[in-house]
Amino acid sequence: MWQKLTFVCLFFIVHSCYAQQYLFERYTPKDGLVNNRTRFFFQDSRGRLYISTFGGLSVYDGSRFINYTTENGLAASLVNDIVEMGEDSFWIVPNANALHCLVHGTIRNITTADNFYPVINQILRCSDGYLYAISDDGLFRYENNRFARVLTGDSTAIKADHNFLQAVQVDRKLILLNDPYLGAFPHNAALLVYDLDTHKLIISANDQRFYYLVKSPANDILVTTSEGVRVIDKEALKEGSIVTARLPPPYQAANDLHAGYFYFDRSAALWLSTEDGIIKLDTSGEKEVFNVSTGLPPGYTSGIFQDKENNVWFANDRNGIIKIASRQVLHYTQPKPDFTANDLYTDAGSDSLWLYDGARHEILLVKGERQQLFHGLGPLPGKGHIFIGKRSYLVSDNHLFALHFLPGGLFSLSLLHTDTASLEGYGCFDHRGNLVIVTNRMLLWSGGRMLQYPLRAMSDQAGIDKQNRIWTITRSNALTVFGLFPTDTGATLRVLADYLKVLPVMSPRCIAIDNEGRVWVGTRDHGLYCLFFDGLRLLSYKHLTASNGLSENFVNYLQCDPDNTVWACTPGGLDRIRPRNGGFAIDDITHTNDDYQSIYRILPAAKGVHWALVKGGYMKIGSPPVEKNSYQPHLLFSQVLSGNDLVETTDKTLRLPYDHNAIAFSIGVTSFINETETRYSYLLEGSNNLNWSTPSDRSAINLVNLAPGRYTLRVKAQFLTGDYPDLTAAYPFVILPPWWQTWWFRTAAATALAAILLLLIRFYIRRKLLVQRIALENKQAIEKERTRIATDMHDDLGAGLSRIKFLSETIGIKKQQHLPFEEEISGIRRYSHEMIDKMGEIVWALNERNDSLSDLLSYTRSYAAEYLLQAGIRCQVDIPADSPSCFVSGEFRRNVYLTIKEALHNIVKHAQAEQVSIRMTITHPDRTLIITITDDGIGFDPNTIRPFCNGLSNMQRRIGDLGGSLRILREQGTTIELSVPL
Template sequence: MRFLATLCGACIWPILALGQGASVPFEQISTLQGLSDNAITKLFQDRDGFLWIGTEYGLDRYDGHHMRVWHKRDGLAGEHIVDIVQDGKGTIWAAAREGGLASFDPQGTLLRTFKPDPKIPHSIANVRITCLFDLNDSTMLIGAERTPLIFLDKRSGDCRYWKGEGPILASDGLLKPVSGNDWCHFISDLGDGRLAIGFLLTFRQLLVEKKTGAILGSAFNLGLPEDQTIIDAVRIGNRLFGGGWQHDLHVRDLTSGDDTVWAMPDECTTLLAADSEELLVGTASSGLLRIDLSHGAQDLLRHSVSDANSLCDDRVTALLMDREGRLWVGTRNGLSVHAPARWWANSFPLGVGAEEGRSSNAFSIAEITDGELLIFTSAGLYRKEKDGPLRYIPLELGSVKLRPTGVVRMGDHFILGAEEGVFSWNPTDNAVSPWPIASSGSCESERDADRTGMKPPSLFQIRGMFSDTLNGRPALVMGVRGYGIATLDPEKGRLEWYVNNPTAKGSIGNNLTNALARDRNGEYWVGTTYGLYRWNLDRILPRNTFTAFLADTGKGALPANDVTALLAVVRGPLWVGMRNGGLARWDGRSMHAFPLPEPAGNSVFGMALDRIGRLWCAARGCFAVLDTASATWTLVPLQGNSGIPATPACTRTLGDGRIAFTANGSLQLFDPEKVKSPAAPPLPYLTALDLADSTVLSQLIGGVLHLGSQAGMLQVSVSALELVPLSPLRYTLELEGVNSAPRFTDVSGSIVFASLPSGKYRILARTVSANGLVSPAVEVAIVDKAAPLWQRWWFYLALTALAGAIAYAASRYNYHQKLKLQLVRNRIASDLHDEVGSSLSAITIGSQLAKQLGNGEDQRMQALLSRIGETSSKSLRSMSDIVWAIDPKNDQGEALVKRMRRIANELLESKGVEVSFRVIGGVEELKLPMNARKELLLIYKEAVHNASKYAEAQSVVIDLSYAHSRLSLMVKDDGMGFDVALHPDGHGLGSMQRRATTLGTVLHLLSAPGSGTEVAVQLDLARLRD
């Protein structure tokens, strides 16, 4: 996969398009950022944009965020890397001084190592390698000590050796090395089919035809002493430059053949063509030398202990200009990089001598005549003419060193505000003197006489000044920390201040003034540590009257009370910056809040409006830029990398449209229109895949990771290629179809997925910039986790089959049990009918015959026989009902309905009682449990019997209905009725109640004398079982 670096942020200008002697700021990379070692030996950028770094203790690949490191234990042939190249097929080759070579694919997978091995014929000789050159598709040309040139067959690994004369060609090479004293320093491609090859001794520097290996002559016509040599050469235009172990730079005109020598301040270690007009020379101990080829001028860039953005060391060992115009400088003590896009403002250090660049409190920046800037700090005054240098002006009054905070011009005078009060300042000689004060004090002092001759307080900290008029006289309005707001009549020397007075309604609520502004209506706004206050200078009385704007006062209130910055736009709104409250806008009627984007915090420390309507808000470590038309934010990180992010101070727009501010101990100036909008973040890629603390990255097959069902926690790590990011990137990872939303990684770009579900799903990664821009989703891997046995398809099939078999067996068992029960019920019913029924019938018939045969003389005998007959008849009828109830063929509701109709006919209709029998809701289709059928039938029979025997009813209504699993029975007659309270257990009522209880329900009985009787019961069939 190919990854392309993304440029974002400010515009990019030529790396060395700076004036002679100008500073080139660098950022530093060391072992703290993951380098294998601080001693850099080689720098190389591959075709995908990754930076490969050789050190004395390993090989590194850097993407701007993530450092991947290889040591000998990771497969390197050796750890002191001397050269890195990429061949035509994309393979990366890294040579170690002692040990051989290693090759990698473009993704960084180690392919092969080439080491000396006596057991392998034609393996590379045991030599100290110095350089590499990709000669053609099949041959890697290797420079070394003792055996100067080696031809490595990239496919077979076989080596041949140059014999020291004749063409430099693999086919003419020897199978065994010829040991000597010479060695090869460099192999440089001149770009015209020729190579320049430099040797230590005998062979000097040769021009060689690349294709045939023919030696064309000397690269330099020099007679160097034996202790000197050229160790590197580079072509720029038609000149070949060479430098080495002498304080000279040798220049060969490739057309005329003329040689010249330029004096150098130190030995040359490496050369780089910055462009067609500039040569960069690394030196042994004097830093980086820039040479203007058009004029021959030289300029040294060196390490400075007091400058964190200087070179990290003066011992330069490697140089690289990457494809985006960034300069990388390898040294003996770390790696430095200059990225023009990171340095979008011109920087001018504040301070002098040892104090240069040291941070002091900056209060404000003012612009006076002809674009001259004044910077007011706790250390004094700095002046900078439009195109001139920055000059430091200490302001002293006797033994007192003033701390100026601002200046305002009133007529021909400049009034200087300071931490110590109000002064007169002469811009010609920078002389200062106290402004004469005739009277001073609070505006609410009882008498002017009390203030006459009084001096203002010794600590009278001015925070903003405006010239104005009051009653036709000039007036100076000042914000004063600790004294609210103050006015000065400069002619009379009358100074008054307006402070908080708890007893005065409408006075300012807080005296700690942070900022002062005057709006388009001439009204003043005072930002304090507790609230924003509006004040009118022209108010008659009382003068100490303010309008307060505070937080937590309802809709449209100020977001926070600690006001840190104010900006009143001409013919526009008032902008309010707050600590932990973000930004707010007052449009004349209400306050509107604009919270800052999360990476910027939510505090505003200064503001400047550019010419296209963007509001630059000074925030922690950046400018949060609000497009006032669309209300959208963009973050612009402060340039460079000085450790802890600084906060811009004293932000203001200049007359020419530039914006000035202070940060990191410097004055910063930039053109906001040249700061580009942020580009889309780079695409993420996979850097690591760990399962239970063991890497499984190598187990990816076609991008798919196959895991067993017992696989546990999976750690996924990603990064993105952006060699010098303008701001930190964040990443999200998502298990597609598993996670409801993408999850942010930790700061290292990793996430641990603690519980991986079985199945096949993609891992999607996204990059998120500080501005909230999100890259497209990238599939970094596919996880295919095997399901446990109980989740396999065949397991469910087998489980289904087993469940079916169990259900079938249970069904068959239940069927057989029911069949046995039915046979038992049939036998019981038959036995009761045949045995008990026939015996009761015989008793009944016998009692009747005995009665008929008797002579009727014995009345007691007749009564006894009648009772025996009635009892046996009644028992026979009851037995008939029981036999009917337990007979399986009567389980259906249809049998119940027929039985009830038959009873109604026998007991009611046969006696002339009109019967209304209604069946509703499919009762006939019901299958009724035996017990329910028996008890319900007996309740019904008792109710009908009562209606027949006692009620003297003319009509009876019988309702039998079914709905919602409930079977309801109601028997209602129009008979004589009775008082239920007087007969709680008579007429079989107790028996019916007990039967209802057996069925889990309640018998409802309604009756009154002369009103008939209603008996009702309702059964929940879902709860009833046999």
Template sequence: MLLSGLCRHRRHVYHFFCFLLCTVFFNTAAASAAKHIPSLDNYFKETLNTRSGLPHNTINAITQTPDGYMWFGTWEGVARYNGREFRIFDRNPQTGLPDVGVRTFHLDKHNVLWIGGARGGLVKVQDGQWQAFPPFGELINRLFMDNQDRLWVATEGQGLYMQDATGKRTHFTLDDGLPSLQIHSLQQDANGLLWVGTANGLVYLDAQLQIQPVAADEFNGVPIFALELNHQAALLVGTERGLYLAQPSQSKPLTLLDNVPVSAILQENSDILWIGTIDRGLLRLHNGITESLDMRQGLPNNRILALLKDKEGNLWVGTNGGIFRLRDAPFNTMTTEVGLAGNYTRALLSHSNGCMYVGSSRGLTRICNGAFSIIDLTAVSVGQSVLSLAEGPDQTVLVGTYADGLIELQHDQIRRHYDTGNGLPANEVRAILPLGNGQMWVGTSNGVSLIKDDGILSLGVADGLPSSFVVSLFQTPDQRIFIGTGNGVAVYENEQLRTLNIAAYDDAHYAFGMTYDAPVNILWITTDRGLMAYHLASNDIQIIGRAQGMPFDKIFELVQDQQGSFWISSNRGILRLNRSHALALLAGKRSSLSVELYGESDGMISSQANGGSAKAGALHHDGSVWFATSMGVTRVQPERLQQFAEIAPPVVIEKVHVDGQALPLGSPVNLVAGSNRLEISYAGLGFVMSGRIQYRTKLEGFDRDWVTRGTANTAEYTNLPPGEYRFLVSASYPDGEWSKQEAVYTFTLLPHLWQRWWFKFAIILLLTTLSIIAVRWRMSSLRHTEQRLRKLVAEQTTELQLLARQDALTGLANRRAFDEELQHEYQRAQRNNTTLCLALIDVDHFKRVNDQLSHAVGDEVLKRLAEVLKQQCRTVDLLARWGGEEFVVLLPDTSLQDASEVCERLRHKVEKLNFTDLAADLHITISIGLTTNNKLELPQLLVSADKALYNAKKLGRNRLALADNTR
């Protein structure tokens, strides 16, 4: 038997061998035919090394974590890749690694990433957190978590360790049955047996953890570098001598590869096996066919250390020269390496026989069902430089050459040949247009020719062509012939040429290609100023150029695919734009176009497509779009591109910065009050078209809807108000579905003291209180003001009333006040039958005072007299100025005798006054007329007093005279 030790434990492993071992190399033909596997030459190849950001070019380990990140173990630390850039984790407090050298990864069933490396360093990464374990002291070559959650650690010189869930370690050495202390590989089979590949053979541990040898000559004393289970759970063993399949029913393992040192094994699916070798590069076994890829085909180094197929189907290869990636890119480029006659391709023809013809500077190639055939043209074209292609009658192939005219092929044999010797104006043929009647137009560098049965008609500048350099030809359904030249477009109709003035549209000159769009009856013309739409019904021209979204001026060939997209070639890559959007722009329903540009990162070896000859692009019968480039012919399968887009890449948040300071990625997070500038960086973890991943974000609490970010992977916010926020980001490939699971970051922007709710409430309460106080104060103030105003008004009213009843000069009551008081006292005296006396006083010779001494002295005399008279009157008496130099005194309840005494006292007091301060000889006296109410009515009272005053003056002045009624 193959495994003598294994047979001793057959009860434990019987089911491991209870199936017929059929490898991926012996599947049925029907199974293999169900899926087309492209050759290694058809994959897009890409290398990443230290120039790309890796810390070291030796890639010891590769894995992909569930979040989508790619991880690479190197001798200078761990490199995590998001499709754009690497993040390096080396020896630091975060990782806990005792040394930067990393040798192996293991992703267990709990999605925990285990990392082992130099100095026996062991760490695990879970949910972004690193946890270090006590080192093992020797380089760790492999890690493996078995189905009982026991971690097995293979070391370089200390044998094998087993660490259980509690951290307890069990050590296996030579004494336990290991053939060597150098352990290279570990694997567990479906029955739970742990297989151990050492530097000196293969062993396994049984259910009792006893080491059992494997007695097979192919494994004895041989380093076992790789162990893998195939699609049927059978054990694949990679050794220094080859690749083997263990067969319990046979005495010998099945040899799959002999004399090939195998370092890594990857079972992709039921019929593909990838094999990494120590010095012979990468191998692929498929249906018994072995393909190889080494440094001659672009592999950075022939030593393969690790293999991984990611979730999108990319193959990652770890070598001594960096990371090598094979992927099914959107574009696939074919060159001389796969059978093209030349790499500088110029013309394409999708033939009705199902083949694609490719014209290049080195000849003509036919591609049929993946087979390449070079057609010999040397009989008439020594250089075999092909410029143009077309299909003629009876499936003939028309070939326009650079220097040898036009060649007609039938069944790959030259049938006819046209050049300047038999009528062409030039041997440089850049465009061919066969007509249905057996005729054909030929565009050359010296005009255009119509080849007919009876001869050749040539037209040039003299006949109305805008230029003799013809690069494109097209016949519209209404039989018009459009001729594209280096200086405009001519139309041949009714045997006449007319010119289209395309120069009026942004000074366009070259018309490189023409494509008819039947549903809208538009002829699309690719020019050196963008895409022109010629409306055949109206003869109107519209242009879609830089102003409408074209990234550059010069475009060569337009191909419409079966999904409704335009593919356009240029010197800078291949453009794709939506046909319906282009038509909407022409109709004025859109202002610009969204254009996707594909280039070297998408599978093209060179982004420079060729133009200036027809046709430089073609739609093949399988729906693929082909373009001629300066480095081979490239093709894209739009339907396959749509399949890429249907895979939404996962998205992660990578960095959060506030005002330049990094924040932890765990959320929720509180941002300090006053935080102004928030930057959130994120990444879509897709690797098929990583540079084309689109993003959209939404900041709940700020954005009302999703914000489209394009390919920008940073969102920035400034001056956010305080509050709770939830940032979401999702990713997609162009025209694809958005990732179903958004990356989320939750944070709270704390308010300043003055922004807190209770502070605002307190401020509102304070303002309300202050407002109430202010209102009350204002009302009180208004009341006080009102009262003050009322008092003032009253005072002023009183003052006005007083002024109205007071003499301005003397301050005594005026005549109005005296009249009112006289009436009041007269009535009272009448009611009470009491005596009311009235004295009328006049200043003697007062006119002399005014005339001789001035009115000012006279006024002063009057004021002094008034003051003296007021002092001498009783409190019950009313003294008033009657007018001029006259005064009047009302004496209520006063007898005539008492009144006479008062009057005499007044007269006597005035007579004694000293006025020498006013004038040296000034002497003042008064005359008084006194009357009572005896027998007199009110009006007669003043008349009676005045008569008495007159008598006093008549009798010599300075005296008192009594009225007649007093007797």
């Protein structure tokens, strides 16, 4: 909470005895106000206070000032008027040719239809439904999003229609005031009346200078003039003339006051700002003055304002803004010159206040405005405590004196008792008028006798309950209850209860008992304890400390009123504790008024008044006002910052990107009574912490490193004074996830992942199937190769072996018949050679070392040359010199080789050729093997092919299996061309 400088203003009333001082709070730029030179106040529907200054606009929410200057968008630092247009929407009128709106804490420019803006001093909403602009440039009506000039067409009106400073409306008439310091037609400061119905203008005809206008609660128009405060005659106004008259009661005291500004509060009291200070005239005619000589800060008061809680504020042109902190608390330095009050006494049934000056041996009786001074006779002690009741006493050191008031303003003392210990503890009267004093013993003066009972240690104060039982607690933490019982010899003290070991350790210093039987104990360092009893049986206790609102934890004196209000005096202030809603509300009387002085003792007087002895004087605490204020403050999110960027506090859910996850909230409560006694706590829904924060006076909440998600910040304001119930508010916001954590990305990623998984599964299955197919194909190839090998062996070797077997059997038969068998032996030899050659071909086709194209071409060339040479045919074989060493399968080699072999076999057998040319080429880039076999034989006629001859068909099939083609050309022999892709 902002630190405040307190100024004590001497509140002067016609009084012959002593000066009373009101407590003031002052707010300056040290507290956050934008500028010390202030002009006027405005309070919106939610309770925020707007202060116009010469350096900008300040908005006070009860916790902090939020400031707007030209750096925030104002066209000029001087703001002339503020108009509330809707919820959290305001028109801000600068002293410039411009117009602004303040929406959700952000300044924006208002654009009119014609971009025309007069220099407006005031905007007034009149009963005809229009907004009127009171401006330096004249009177304007706002309609159709433009400012339309009023009072045109009349030459006199045109001359007078400028430099308007202020206006008020009454009875369909607009009372206008020219600026008294700029000069206007027809004289220095003219008063004009504009009729909203007839649109006619009336101009004052006298030479008075007019300064300010105000409308009274009785609907009269008061105006400050150079002669004093006057009222405008309504009857004369109806007749078309402006006539002023002197004020009637109760405000007649203002007739001769020269005020520059005045104001009516809700109680119809008239406040006037003059060069000599501020004067208040209430409806009873009582006059109160606030001026520099009595402590009001210097400077002229240009604005007076009563807020919704009835606090009164002053706008000072030199010292910021000033609030009357408490109208019920008055501070008195000393009642009269050379008199220093060392002690005071009063009681709830009297309006008399007794003050004792031990050094001067004087007692002063104050009753209302009347004082009576008593001088002491004889040798008197230099200090002590006075007790004024049915009998009067003075206690000093270890002596008890009877106090006797004598005629002629004198008093004397008579010694009643001398004790072995100092009687410095605070005493009191019981319900029978007996004087109770505590030291290290319980002492009771009754019937001319001193009754005594020893205590375990030193005690500082005693308390009396409704049953007239006496309670005391020693510094050793021993709580004892005494009763006074009659005996044959008079009376005696008896212990009714003793609580030695059941209390918390609390270093007691004072005690009081309320009407509900609760025992209050003030301590040295541990605050205040409230002990709950059922009769004399201790049930429980409640502990209150500075964290609960006490001015400090050292309580040196307690006083309880009949209404159960407990007053706690501390070395740093005065606290008032009242039962509220099952708990206790603590009102820090002095600290909230920035008064940090020691309070020694407080006693109740009649009519709810309390008198307190303080350092350097005494205080009067009046009874709180009877009228109840229906105002309920608002708990506001005044500012929200995302990083360093201001966020508009709209009702929409705030949505922030993931990298803007640090948010600062400034909250405030629009209550200006005891602002320091408001405690704030918060709960962030959506986080892992489900507990409310510890209440504190910090109204700023900083949230950092928030994870993406949906949140609701709930805040609570608690009023330690109990003036209002707890307030709560909520602010929802969303931290958006990064794009890689969004639902659409996750959906797309999941879809892509599923697709990839499906593709992987498909690839795996296809690969597995491919492997299985390859294995199957390999198996099939092996089976095929086996079948082919078996077929070849059956076809090529089986036939030869059969022939050999047949020839062998033939030889055996011919040998038995003694026939020649050389021919069969030659056949066996020939077939054996053929079988060996075919076996070599089969082995060559199966050998992996021959799986290259060069091996195929070399083997084929060798075979062709050798075979044709054996047949007596010349052979020419051409193969590429740089034939590639590419891989060719055994099937490829075998089919190509057998096709060439078949072709050569046909040439040898049928062509009758003498020469054969074989040409082998490889084409690029299609990599095709082309083998051309040309002979010079008799040619080939396909029509002469014998039925069931399979040679040519086998050649076509072998080349077709390799994806190639076979052509046979008959030109001067036969040309066979086979083309096979590698």
